[in-house]
Amino acid sequence: MGVMEELLDLAATPADVLPQDALRMAQNSLFDWLVCGRAGQGEPLSGILHQMAQAEGGSAEASVFGLPGGYPARMAAMVNGAVSHALDYDDTHFAHIGHLSVGVYPAALAVGQARDLSLSEVVEAFLVGAEVAIRLGLVLTPGHYNRGFHMTATAGAFGATVAAGRLMRLTREQMRHAVGLCATRASGLKSQFGTMGKPWNAGIAASAGVECAWLALHGMTSAEDGLCGPQGFVATHSDAPDEAAFGAAPGFLFGDIKYKFHACCHGTHAMIEGLLALPGEQRSRVKALTLRTNPRWLRVCDKKAPQTGLEVKFSYGWLAGMVLRGMATGDDRVYADALAEDAALKDFASRVTVIGDETLSDMMAAGFVVLDSGEKVPFSHDLAAPIPQDRLQAALVRKAEAMIGQAGPALWHTLEQGGPARGLAGFVSGA
Amino acid sequence: MGVMEELLDLAATPADVLPQDALRMAQNSLFDWLVCGRAGQGEPLSGILHQMAQAEGGSAEASVFGLPGGYPARMAAMVNGAVSHALDYDDTHFAHIGHLSVGVYPAALAVGQARDLSLSEVVEAFLVGAEVAIRLGLVLTPGHYNRGFHMTATAGAFGATVAAGRLMRLTREQMRHAVGLCATRASGLKSQFGTMGKPWNAGIAASAGVECAWLALHGMTSAEDGLCGPQGFVATHSDAPDEAAFGAAPGFLFGDIKYKFHACCHGTHAMIEGLLALPGEQRSRVKALTLRTNPRWLRVCDKKAPQTGLEVKFSYGWLAGMVLRGMATGDDRVYADALAEDAALKDFASRVTVIGDETLSDMMAAGFVVLDSGEKVPFSHDLAAPIPQDRLQAALVRKAEAMIGQAGPALWHTLEQGGPARGLAGFVSGA
Numbered sequence: 001m002g003v004m005e006e007l008l009d010l011a012a013t014p015a016d017v018l019p020q021d022a023l024r025m026a027q028n029s030l031f032d033w034l035v036c037g038r039a040g041q042g043e044p045l046s047g048i049l050h051q052m053a054q055a056e057g058g059s060a061e062a063s064v065f066g067l068p069g070g071y072p073a074r075m076a077a078m079v080n081g082a083v084s085h086a087l088d089y090d091d092t093h094f095a096h097i098g099h100l101s102v103g104v105y106p107a108a109l110a111v112g113q114a115r116d117l118s119l120s121e122v123v124e125a126f127l128v129g130a131e132v133a134i135r136l137g138l139v140l141t142p143g144h145y146n147r148g149f150h151m152t153a154t155a156g157a158f159g160a161t162v163a164a165g166r167l168m169r170l171t172r173e174q175m176r177h178a179v180g181l182c183a184t185r186a187s188g189l190k191s192q193f194g195t196m197g198k199p200w201n202a203g204i205a206a207s208a209g210v211e212c213a214w215l216a217l218h219g220m221t222s223a224e225d226g227l228c229g230p231q232g233f234v235a236t237h238s239d240a241p242d243e244a245a246f247g248a249a250p251g252f253l254f255g256d257i258k259y260k261f262h263a264c265c266h267g268t269h270a271m272i273e274g275l276l277a278l279p280g281e282q283r284s285r286v287k288a289l290t291l292r293t294n295p296r297w298l299r300v301c302d303k304k305a306p307q308t309g310l311e312v313k314f315s316y317g318w319l320a321g322m323v324l325r326g327m328a329t330g331d332d333r334v335y336a337d338a339l340a341e342d343a344a345l346k347d348f349a350s351r352v353t354v355i356g357d358e359t360l361s362d363m364m365a366a367g368f369v370v371l372d373s374g375e376k377v378p379f380s381h382d383l384a385a386p387i388p389q390d391r392l393q394a395a396l397v398r399k400a401e402a403m404i405g406q407a408g409p410a411l412w413h414t415l416e417q418g419g420p421a422r423g424l425a426g427f428v429s430g431a
Numbered sequence: 432m433g434v435m436e437e438l439l440d441l442a443a444t445p446a447d448v449l450p451q452d453a454l455r456m457a458q459n460s461l462f463d464w465l466v467c468g469r470a471g472q473g474e475p476l477s478g479i480l481h482q483m484a485q486a487e488g489g490s491a492e493a494s495v496f497g498l499p500g501g502y503p504a505r506m507a508a509m510v511n512g513a514v515s516h517a518l519d520y521d522d523t524h525f526a527h528i529g530h531l532s533v534g535v536y537p538a539a540l541a542v543g544q545a546r547d548l549s550l551s552e553v554v555e556a557f558l559v560g561a562e563v564a565i566r567l568g569l570v571l572t573p574g575h576y577n578r579g580f581h582m583t584a585t586a587g588a589f590g591a592t593v594a595a596g597r598l599m600r601l602t603r604e605q606m607r608h609a610v611g612l613c614a615t616r617a618s619g620l621k622s623q624f625g626t627m628g629k630p631w632n633a634g635i636a637a638s639a640g641v642e643c644a645w646l647a648l649h650g651m652t653s654a655e656d657g658l659c660g661p662q663g664f665v666a667t668h669s670d671a672p673d674e675a676a677f678g679a680a681p682g683f684l685f686g687d688i689k690y691k692f693h694a695c696c697h698g699t700h701a702m703i704e705g706l707l708a709l710p711g712e713q714r715s716r717v718k719a720l721t722l723r724t725n726p727r728w729l730r731v732c733d734k735k736a737p738q739t740g741l742e743v744k745f746s747y748g749w750l751a752g753m754v755l756r757g758m759a760t761g762d763d764r765v766y767a768d769a770l771a772e773d774a775a776l777k778d779f780a781s782r783v784t785v786i787g788d789e790t791l792s793d794m795m796a797a798g799f800v801v802l803d804s805g806e807k808v809p810f811s812h813d814l815a816a817p818i819p820q821d822r823l824q825a826a827l828v829r830k831a832e833a834m835i836g837q838a839g840p841a842l843w844h845t846l847e848q849g850g851p852a853r854g855l856a857g858f859v860s861g862a
Contacts (some may be wrong), residue, residue, distance in 0.1 A: 007643040050650045055501040058489030072487040090756075148662030153615070183582070184628050185635060189616040192663040195617050200646075204616060215631075218479045222628040223620075231622040232577030 003139060003228045006247045007132055007179065011162045015124050022252035026127040026388060029091050030119075031415055032259055033101035033394055034427065037405040041066025041430060045086050046194045049079040049203070053097035061114035063428040070425070073110035077160070080106035080428075081203030085152075087332055088199070089403075092258050092266065094363065095291045095383075096137025097145050098153060099129045099202065100257065105158025108163040109428075112421030117167055122421050128252055129163025129209075134253045135246045136227075137269055143145035144241035145190070153188020153201035154237065158227075166391035168217045180222030180373050181212040183322040192237070203405070210311070230317075257393075258383060261294035261399050263332040264313035264374020267297035271316060274381035275323045278369065283324050288351040291316055295356030302354050317349025331402040379402035434570060434659045437678045438563055438610065439603055443815025446555050452798050453683035455820060460522050461550075462846055463827055464532035465858065468515035470763070472497025472861060480510040480634070492545035494859040500855075503642045504541035508591070508850045511537035511859075512634030516583075516798050518763060519630070520834075523689050523697070525794070527568025527586060528576050531561045531688065532634065537637035539594040540859075542644070542663045543852030548598055554699050558685060560594025560640075565684045566677045567658075574671035578699075584619020584632035587666065589658075591640020597647045605795040611653030612643040614664035676835070689814060692826050694763040695744035698728035701796035703705060705812035706754045709800065713756050713808055719782040722747055724800040726787030733785050740766035748780025755779070762833035829844040 028321050040046060046066060053064055053071050060070025065083040070076075085102040093100050102232055104126050108222055112122035137144075137155040161182040165175050176266025185208045190203040216222075234241045262272050271291055275283065293316075304314040311337055312318045319329065322345065328334055339345065360366060366380035388394070393412070411427055435501075471477060477497060484495055484502045496514040501507075515521060516533040524531050536558050543553035568586040576582055584729025592613040596606050612784040616639045619632040646655075659665050665672045693703050701720055706714065724747075742747045743766055750760065753776065759765055770776065791797060797811035819827070824843070831839025842858055 014635045044650065048646060048651050051649055052645065056489045056505065058487045058503070072489070074487065148667040150615075180623075180626075181628060181631070184581075184620045184623045184632055185618055187616055187665065189615045189655060189657070189662060191660055191668060192615045195611075195654055197612060197651075197657075200612070200651070201615055214483065215479060218482055219475065220479050220628075220631070221626045223622045223626055226622060226628070227621070228621055231620060234622065236579040236620060236622075243441045338613075 003243050003246045004047050004176065004179065004225045007227070007379030008175055009408050010132055011128055011175055012172065013128055013164060018124055019252055022127055022255045023123060025255050025257050025416065026123045026130070028392060028396060029101045029257060030105060030123055030126070031412055032083055033105045034411060034426060035400040035403055035408060036087060036090045036431060037080055037334055037428065038064040038407065039084045042085035043086040045052060045081070045199055046083045049082055054183045061112035063113060063255050063425040064430055065329060066430050068429045073114040074207050077106040078109040078203040078207035081206035082336045085199035087203040089260050089332065090269055093134055093256065094258065095149055095256060096134045096254055098133065098137055098151035098155060100133060100156070100159065103152050103204035103205035104129045104133060104163050106203070107160035107209035109424070111167040111208055111419060115167060117417065117421055119120060119418050119421050121167060125163040125166040128166055128255050130161040131252050132162045133159030138245035139234060139241055139243055144238040147239060149237055149289070150188040150192070150201050152185050153205045156202065156205035157186035157208040161208045161212045164209045165212035165216065168213050170213060174216045177220060177222045178212045178216035180224070180226030181215055181220060182208060182342065183223065185212055186233065189286050196203045213318040220377055239409040259396060261395050262329040263331060263335065264319055264364045265301040265361070267301040268316060270363060270383050272319060272323050272329060274365050275320060278377065278379055278383065279423045285371045286324050286369040287297055287372050288370040289320050289367065290353045290355065290357045292360060292366060293365050294360050294362040295358060296362055298354065298356050301348050302358045306340045307346050309337045309339055312339050315349070317352040319347050319421035320352055321345040321348035434658045434674050434677045435607065435610065438658070438833060439606055441563055442559055442597060442606055444559055444705060445604065449555055450683055452653040453558055454554060456688050457554045457561070457688050458846065459823060459827060460532045461536060461557070462843055463553055464515055466534045466834055466839060467518060467521045468496040468511055468859065469861060470840065471514045471517035474517040474617050475647045476515070476630055477514045484510050493541035494544060494856040496859055497861050498829060501858045502518065508537040508641045509543040509634040511541070513630045514636035516630035520763065522692060524565055524687065525689060526583055526684055526687060527565045527572055529564065529568055529582035531564060531590065533595035533633035535560045535564060535590040535594050537634070538591035538640035538667050539598060540852060540855070541641055542595045542598040545857065546598060548723050548852055550846065550849050550852050554596040556597040558683070559597055560590040561685050562683055564590025566695040569676035570665060570672055570674055571669045572770035575669040578670060579621050580668055581623070581632050582620040584636045585617050587633065587636035588617035588639040589613050591637045592643045594642045594719045595644035596647065599644050601644060603634045604694050605647045608653045609643045609647035609650060611657030612646055612651060613639060614654065614657030616643055617664065621842055627657050673787055676769055683817035690827060693760040693828050694766065695750060695760060696732040698732040698751050699747060701794060701812045701814050703750060703754050703760060705810035706751060708809055708812065714803060716753050716802045717800040719784065719801040719804050720751050720798065721784045722796060723786045723791060724796050725791050725793040726789060726807040727793055729785065729787050736833050737771045740770055743770050746780070749776050751783055752776040752779035757809040757841045761830045808861060833850060
């Protein structure tokens with residue numbers, strides 16, 4: 001049938017047949033995304049984008065993280081995408097190697113606010129857009145990612161376009177043109193990692209989505225099949241595309257979305273969860289630790305002698321000591337540079353052994369701790385294992401509290417109530 | 432030294448060492464670009480973008496073709512880029528296969544107006560930005576163009592960034608970041624040709640330029656070498672880049688810019704110019720014609736029986752007859768569908784012979800006409816030959832008159848006077 005037609009079918013999925021469990025995860029992502037946005041509003045990048053929004057001004061359509069008042073939806077989407085990705089603490093989908101909420105939710109929320117729609121419609125549009133982004137990622141990957149494109153930005157722009165277009169009630173032909181316009185508009189490179197360009201990529205995606213959908217709604221035309229046609233987005237941006245992958249898996253892949261609960265490298269999270277699952281009484285008696293992890297992480301997060309707080313985030317030894325000491329690894333502010341000088345952590349890290357193990361996936365960790373009695377207690381964790389909603393909710397709210405205080409639990413309550421997208425204006429603006 | 436450093440050197444060229452002949456051509460291009468923008472303001476694409484500018488509103492920084500009032504520079508750049516390319520009648524640089532003015536001038540003019548700079552500074556910034564775009568095109572091409580990227584949009588975005596950044600007085604380090612941001616922002620595909628997506632690509636480039644320069648000015652950072660670094664723009668967007676090409680040629684390549692003087696396929700222009708060079712007395716006595724042209728044009732503009740006005744633009748036979756009859760081939764409105772039914776043109780076309788000739792470049796035409804006396808008179812033309820400024824000026828003004836009437840010659844006079852960039856607001860808005 002072709003990727004474009006499959007995409008248009010997916011984009012038009014009636015709300016009443018969207019699966020409840022995927023919608024529940026989309027609602028979780030809305031909460032987590034909003035928390036990341038509020039927590040990121042004080043970053044230097046955010047200040048620069050606030051200046052741009054204020055300098056341009058314009059119609060008061062949508063709210064911006066950390067700024068009172070309203071801004072054009074296209075601008076709000078750009079600022080909010082970048083601000084919410086500034087801490088790199090937002091959700092990830094491993095199947096397509098990308099962050100979904102930061103590219104797609106800013107577009108959905110901005111259009112939902114501009115058109116005064118309900119939060120539930122925003123969540124539905126996000127879910128459909130995010131699913132498009134994941135599946136397009138499967139078509140593009142790995143030739144796309146390996147060539148140097150940033151999936152969050154590129155596949156994300158198509159997700160944002162579909163989410164925005166759905167909320168604008170585009171016809172099938174308008175949606176085809178919106179996607180075709182996105183094909184000539186989407187961009188984003190991985191070589192920006194480590195700079196403000198990385199979070200900005202998410203804002204670019206979100207803004208492109210609002211723009212392409214709006215233009216298609218008002219009659220703009222584009223290539224018939226901008227996606228998989230000759231010299232379309234897929235042909236120009238991937239060396240080994242897999243068009244059959246778009247529709248191969250049934251259901252909604254979005255359900256596998258993963259949240260970060262620790263403000264450090266994702267490669268350390270399985271170890272941290274494994275240690276946290278030990279009884280508290282045992283954690284306080286650990287004298288040494290042996291960890292097995294996927295070998296790819298050895299080059300990334302096994303820093304033996306971190307020099308800064310940032311480097312601590314990439315150090316199994318330090319992080320293990322912090323967990324056993326009961327420190328809040330979920331609070332970004334914990335990672336001060338002084339931590340790298342902490343004598344007790346340094347001492348404990350010298351008794352941490354890290355071993356590469358090909359039999360473990362990159363979402364798994366296993367090993368054992370040695371108690372003061374000499375007893376060895378095994379631990380393990382697989383991030384791929386689904387977390388029951390009650391535990392997930394508790395963890396998301398705990399993370400939110402660590403990041404933005406009591407506004408976190410209050411937001412959870414607000415979202416459970418539903419209501420209009422404009423009802424979030426106060427929270428987003430931080431007013 | 433590396434492309435990035437060469438680019439930054441070029442971007443910082445002091446105004447007083449810019450070559451006068453290149454500046455003269457940049458001034459010609461400003462005139463031609465403004466005329467194309469005014470003439471394109473009534474196109475359907477323009478109406479859609481006008482709606483977007485009006486819906487968003489915002490700071491009155493810069494003027495938009497066909498709309499009274501002021502708009503944010505970033506928005507004005509997008510609308511003006513697209514509107515001025517809507518008729519596809521703007522200038523071309525054959526060395527890098529792209530249109531320069533429609534991507535770079537909208538950014539330069541918008542920033543020049545926003546910051547209340549002089550027209551001469553706008554022209555200087557344009558020249559430097561356009562030169563960057565041409566040379567980056569040489570680095571990217573042909574692997575870039577052949578893969579499916581639209582040079583006008585991609586290389587054009589870097590040209591727009593440099594022009595905007597120069598007018599914003601970016602430091603060398605800020606310019607480096609601006610170019611790095613453009614690396615993750617630039618986009619544009621050839622598969623949009625034939626749709627509104629093509630002219631929009633020029634607007635995307637211009638808008639990206641204003642945006643990236645503004646963000647760098649306000650402290651945004653990006654990859655150190657977003658251009659030629661690992662997984663930078665060049666590596667991700669070209670299969671066979673030629674980094675040495677950036678600085679290989681001395682001087683300013685921009686001087687070779689070409690203008691369209693006939694609102695038909697560029698492949699027919701050499702024939703038209705050759706026929707126009709015949710004495711008027713002979714033109715009225717032509718009974719038959721034999722044309723030699725580069726074989727690549729035979730598949731493009733030798734339509735033997737055009738059915739519409741658009742197809743007449745691709746018909747040597749019809750166009751030859753029109754020239755000999757003294758019709759205004761430079762006026763887009765001449766190409767009505769009824770022309771395809773014109774019995775006299777049809778009859779003359781039957782006496783036109785077109786022959787492929789590998790010895791002619793794709794900018795050349797040669798042949799002979801047969802007069803009513805039976806005498807054969809040869810003609811030929813090479814578009815690559817420079818046109819003396821007085822003749823170029825006359826041709827540009829004649830083209831302008833055909834497109835926008837007396838506002839054309841008046842604009843030439845205005846530009847000769849210089850003055851502030853804001854002085855063009857009335858002409859651009861069409862007020």
